[in-house]
Amino acid sequence: MTVTLAQAINRALADAMAEDDRVLVFGEDVGRLGGVFRVTDGLQSRFGEQRCFDTPLAESGIIGTAIGLAMYGYRPVAEMQFDGFSYPAFEQLVSHLAKLRNRSRGTLTLPVTVRIPYGGGIGAVEHHSESPESYWVHTAGLTVVSPGTPEDGYAMVREAIASDDPVIVMEPKRRYWMKADVELPVTAPPSREALVRREGTDVTIVCYGPMVRTALDAAEAAEDEGWSLEVLDLRSLSPMDTEAIVASVQRTGRAVVVHEAGRSLGLGAEVAARVQEAAFYHLQAPVLRATGFDTPYPPAKLEQYWLPDVDRILDLVERSLAY
Amino acid sequence: MSLLPPEEPVHLLDPDGTLHEDPEYPVGLEDEALVELHRTMIVTRRIDREAINLQRQGQLGVYASCLGQEAAQVASAWALQDEDWIFPSYRELGAAIVRDVDPADLLHLFRGTWLSDHDPYEHRFALLSIPIGTQALHATGFAMGARFDGNPIVTVVYFGDGGTSEGDPHEAMTFAGVMRSPVVFFVQNNQYAISVPLSKQTAAPTLAHKAIGYGLPGYRCDGNDPLATYAVTRRAVERARAGHGPALIEALTYRMEAHTTSDDASRYRSDEELEAAALTDPIARLRNHLRRRDLLDDAMEQRFEEEAAERAQAVRDAIYDAPHGDPLELFDHVYVAPRADMAAQRDELRAELARREDDDGGAA
Numbered sequence: 001m002t003v004t005l006a007q008a009i010n011r012a013l014a015d016a017m018a019e020d021d022r023v024l025v026f027g028e029d030v031g032r033l034g035g036v037f038r039v040t041d042g043l044q045s046r047f048g049e050q051r052c053f054d055t056p057l058a059e060s061g062i063i064g065t066a067i068g069l070a071m072y073g074y075r076p077v078a079e080m081q082f083d084g085f086s087y088p089a090f091e092q093l094v095s096h097l098a099k100l101r102n103r104s105r106g107t108l109t110l111p112v113t114v115r116i117p118y119g120g121g122i123g124a125v126e127h128h129s130e131s132p133e134s135y136w137v138h139t140a141g142l143t144v145v146s147p148g149t150p151e152d153g154y155a156m157v158r159e160a161i162a163s164d165d166p167v168i169v170m171e172p173k174r175r176y177w178m179k180a181d182v183e184l185p186v187t188a189p190p191s192r193e194a195l196v197r198r199e200g201t202d203v204t205i206v207c208y209g210p211m212v213r214t215a216l217d218a219a220e221a222a223e224d225e226g227w228s229l230e231v232l233d234l235r236s237l238s239p240m241d242t243e244a245i246v247a248s249v250q251r252t253g254r255a256v257v258v259h260e261a262g263r264s265l266g267l268g269a270e271v272a273a274r275v276q277e278a279a280f281y282h283l284q285a286p287v288l289r290a291t292g293f294d295t296p297y298p299p300a301k302l303e304q305y306w307l308p309d310v311d312r313i314l315d316l317v318e319r320s321l322a323y
Numbered sequence: 324m325s326l327l328p329p330e331e332p333v334h335l336l337d338p339d340g341t342l343h344e345d346p347e348y349p350v351g352l353e354d355e356a357l358v359e360l361h362r363t364m365i366v367t368r369r370i371d372r373e374a375i376n377l378q379r380q381g382q383l384g385v386y387a388s389c390l391g392q393e394a395a396q397v398a399s400a401w402a403l404q405d406e407d408w409i410f411p412s413y414r415e416l417g418a419a420i421v422r423d424v425d426p427a428d429l430l431h432l433f434r435g436t437w438l439s440d441h442d443p444y445e446h447r448f449a450l451l452s453i454p455i456g457t458q459a460l461h462a463t464g465f466a467m468g469a470r471f472d473g474n475p476i477v478t479v480v481y482f483g484d485g486g487t488s489e490g491d492p493h494e495a496m497t498f499a500g501v502m503r504s505p506v507v508f509f510v511q512n513n514q515y516a517i518s519v520p521l522s523k524q525t526a527a528p529t530l531a532h533k534a535i536g537y538g539l540p541g542y543r544c545d546g547n548d549p550l551a552t553y554a555v556t557r558r559a560v561e562r563a564r565a566g567h568g569p570a571l572i573e574a575l576t577y578r579m580e581a582h583t584t585s586d587d588a589s590r591y592r593s594d595e596e597l598e599a600a601a602l603t604d605p606i607a608r609l610r611n612h613l614r615r616r617d618l619l620d621d622a623m624e625q626r627f628e629e630e631a632a633e634r635a636q637a638v639r640d641a642i643y644d645a646p647h648g649d650p651l652e653l654f655d656h657v658y659v660a661p662r663a664d665m666a667a668q669r670d671e672l673r674a675e676l677a678r679r680e681d682d683d684g685g686a687a
Contacts (some may be wrong), residue, residue: 050471055495055498055499056497056498057493058497060460060490060491060494061460061463061491061497061498062493063461063495064457064460064461064463064464065460065461065463065464065495065498066464066490067460067461067464068460068461068463068464068465068466068467068468069465069467069468070464071443071449071461071464071465071468072464072465072467072468072469073468074468076464088490091454091457091491092457092460092491095454095457096454096457096461099438100450100658101656101658101659102438102656102657103438103439103450104439104441104442104443104450104656105437105440105652105656106655106656107442107443107444108450109659117371137651139658141658142660143660163659163660164659164660165658165660167658192660192662239662239664240664240683241664242663242664243663293531323641
């Protein structure tokens with residue numbers, strides 16, 4: 001059956017809600033409207049207004065009340081409508097959601113899932129195309145995952161909801177309409193395991209979320225150049241599967257990391273640090289990064305020049321191979 | 324229904340102990356309960372003093388005193404039922420004592436032994452919250468959960484006059500109003516946010532007036548009057564329990580000590596102001612009332628002082644030179660799921676500690 005990423009996540013939410021009546025889904029416009037991307041479509045009519053509800057327009061309020069609900073005994077799935085609008089909730093995410101278990105020496109368990117559509121490439125106005133994942137990955141106590149395929153959209157959302165840890169699911173909005181032929185429900189390896197999406201021998205392309213598709217397209221195009229690219233989908237950003245990255249680099253000797261987020265302190269910097277620590281003598285070239293630039297996200301008409309694409313990835317592959 | 328707060332805050336007990344009953348705010352406490360409430364305020368003040376002393380002796384890094392706010396905290400907490408929950412800020416020693424939280428557990432936060440040390444579920448008293456007002460959202464979410472369940476409990480969240488300026492209480496009251504959550508927002512207006520007086524904190528006529536914007540009734544009480552504070556809190560709490568929704572209470576009180584032991588309040592307020600505030604002391608006025616009614620005599624007062632001193636000593640014994648825990652525990656509670664990076668970093672620190680020990684051994 002053909003399923004889009006948005007439909008897969010929708011199904012995951014519905015299945016989770018059907019299986020456990022402590023699961024709640026809430027946020028701005030998620031109830032009656034079914035979400036601005038329709039990812040929560042049908043949940044309110046199926047499960048009622050108490051299980052899937054619209055909140056006031058207040059992001060800190062959404063996350064803070066999710067914390068209270070989790071303390072009480074619910075499993076809240078809270079939505080931040082867009083990446084750029086998650087910032088009002090920064091304090092609740094970083095000072096409380098991430099820390100309460102540690103602060104309570106393990107007494108408090110907060111099984112909160114925070115869903116955040118992120119990334120660009122959809123021609124949106126300002127603040128709707130951000131890639132803030134570094135802030136969350138840098139915050140001890142948060143688990144951060146990003147599905148790059150519809151199967152993972154289903155499996156990782158189910159896993160996040162079932163997890164007793166607070167999990168941020170970064171949903172690549174430009175891939176919401178990406179299709180796959182899959183029968184839901186689907187199981188997948190735990191998100192902490194990175195997956196080789198395409199095997200190759202010359203360069204490892206490390207990617208996640210929206211760039212998985214782009215990396216696979218690049219690997220396809222690379223064949224024309226006679227290059228064999230291995231595409232490694234991180235899936236989980238925190239924890240990150242260092243072992244899988246190192247294993248791949250030990251095979252290929254070269255790595256290019258791809259992410260939409262700006263270069264400095266993006267996940268590429270972390271991957272490069274881990275690779276050179278653990279696989280220094282296996283490297284034939286420095287770890288290179290195909291990223292957005294260190295500027296604010298561009299206006300829609302210019303994002304095509306800013307976002308990493310197949311060409312930028314292949315340019316860096318070429319540079320890597322030239323070492 | 325008008326949401327405008329009444330002109331005057333509810334006031335039942337004068338400083339000299341004279342009680343003015345108000346049929347809208349019945350107290351309804353048995354004599355033993357009144358005496359017990361008084362005793363609890365005395366214990367609070369004594370332990371609060373002990374905590375300040377411990378800080379001055381270097382046993383605590385810092386401490387935020389509740390001197391002068393005993394009635395605001397003890398009497399309001401007194402109005403709750405066992406299954407209700409309290410969400411404190413960082414100053415609510417009095418509320419904690421009502422709930423039987425071990426004060427030493429709270430003081431470990433100030434000592435730096437750990438970041439908190441009590442089980443919130445044991446006494447239904449949430450962890451101390453340092454970021455101002457953020458706990459208002461937790462209390463609201465908890466109350467939302469209770470309402471979803473049809474569970475007739477109420478949550479009470481404490482924050483100060485300064486806290487009413489922060490965004491989170493605003494969002495919390497917005498949510499609570501719309502969702503009719505059984506949460507009471509208890510604002511201890513102690514007149515200062517560190518050095519910033521109320522006049523610089525808001526242009527609202529009173530803090531209770533802020534409730535109007537959320538569709539909540541705003542109660543006001545003399546926060547140094549234990550009976551008014553008890554009666555008003557009880558009314559708001561029972562109203563919430565009956566399903567009529569949240570409310571805000573502004574309790575007028577005064578912060579007799581500095582913001583914390585790191586603050587020098589003499590830089591921004593006068594001795595005259597302190598002296599005037601002392602005349603409204605909450606413990607003195609209940610003592611005067613109980614004395615008038617022959618519910619309290621010298622022997623009882625003596626006993627209360629001794630008991631309070633014993634409790635303070637117990638806190639001192641628990642805190643003084645209390646060792647910190649194992650540094651390796653730093654990695655234990657960050658996540659529920661086991662993680663390779665936590666295990667690896669714990670090993671790193673363990674190796675570091677072992678090397679240091681070897682070095683120390685060599686030096687010795």
